[in-house]
Amino acid sequence: xxxxxxxxxxxxxxxxxxxxxxxxxxxxxxxxxxxxxxxxxxxxxxxxxxxxxxxxxxxxxxxxxxxxxxxxxxxxxxxxxxxxxxxxxxxxxxxxxxxxxxxxxxxxxxxxxxxxxxxxxxxxxxxxxxxxxxxxxxxxxxxxxxxxxxxxxxxxxxxxxxxxxxxxxxxxxxxxxxxxxxxxxxxxxxxxxxxxxxxxxxxxxxxxxxxxxxxxxxxxxxxxxxxxxxxxxxxxxxxxxx
Numbered sequence: 575x576x577x578x579x580x581x582x583x584x585x586x587x588x589x590x591x592x593x594x595x596x597x598x599x600x601x602x603x604x605x606x607x608x609x610x611x612x613x614x615x616x617x618x619x620x621x622x623x624x625x626x627x628x629x630x631x632x633x634x635x636x637x638x639x640x641x642x643x644x645x646x647x648x649x650x651x652x653x654x655x656x657x658x659x660x661x662x663x664x665x666x667x668x669x670x671x672x673x674x675x676x677x678x679x680x681x682x683x684x685x686x687x688x689x690x691x692x693x694x695x696x697x698x699x700x701x702x703x704x705x706x707x708x709x710x711x712x713x714x715x716x717x718x719x720x721x722x723x724x725x726x727x728x729x730x731x732x733x734x735x736x737x738x739x740x741x742x743x744x745x746x747x748x749x750x751x752x753x754x755x756x757x758x759x760x761x762x763x764x765x766x767x768x769x770x771x772x773x774x775x776x777x778x779x780x781x782x783x784x785x786x787x788x789x790x791x792x793x794x795x796x797x798x799x800x801x802x803x804x805x806x807x808x809x810x811x812x813x814x815x816x
Contacts, residue, residue: 580747581758582611589742589754589804594715594815602695604719606815608712611756612702617712619720621729622691637687637734639717641674643667643709645698670706671696673779677710677739677770678717680778686734692717703757707741707768711808714739715815722816738773740808744797746789751796753804765789769801773809 584590590611599605602618609615625638644667645654657663674696682692694717696709718738724730743755745763755763767782782797789797 580752582756584754586750586752587800587803589807590756592711592808592811594712594811596715596719596815602716602720603723604716604721606712606715606719607699608708608715610704610708610711610754612700613704613708613756614698614700615705615708615712616697616699617694617709617716618697619692619694619713619716621720621724622693623689625689625691635688636684637690637692638684639675639678639682639687639692639694641671641678641694641696641713643671643674643696643698643706645701645705670709673706673770673781674710674713677741677778678713680770681714681735681737681739681772683734683736686730686732690729692720701757703755703760704743707743707754707770710739710741710770711812715812718812718816737776738809738812739770739778740773740805740812741768741770742801742804742808743768744800744804746787746793746797751793751800753800765793765797767797767801769798769805771802771805773812775802775806 593609595607598607598616599618603620605618607616694713696713698705721733744753744767745755746765747759747763764787765784769780770778
């Protein structure tokens, strides 16, 4: 194991500074600007009084939760072309928005959203690694804010959230297991994981791979331990933001 310091000087088990700025999108039912260090994402939740056609066609009761994810053209060092100008949606963006939607649905009782779809839009303002994990963590805060407002307005009678949800990246950076990778670490990592967990400590999804490398049982245990620690801290920050 190496003593090579992390690019930003953090300890191996230390999150980047994480903040939540509520009310960033006034026209949304709930919104927040979430920052993981230099990664910044606007998460905005809105409610629509309709459900997907497949639910009506199949007679499925309750409501639905869906997410959309995009990186703004100026979010990266080199301008990123908008999907509308490319003529097709970016495959990576599709994968990430499906992950955000799955993560939220894992902690929501859809029967308590009867006839409604809760949309969560995640737009990356600045990308410095971990945009999907920041999006999931911020999406929960925005969605919870929206639900509380809808309950106050009498649109919903019960809070559909059964638990909170948060996500963080972990990886092996120069033979060392580290928490919450920024872009230089993500670029150089030999192993990269994205971990999604509930506030009560249940796993929702693990996305992990060796980048032209392998990893041992011990490294996997270390990585999951770091993720649990990080998500515990993120859960407390979410509570404080709400």
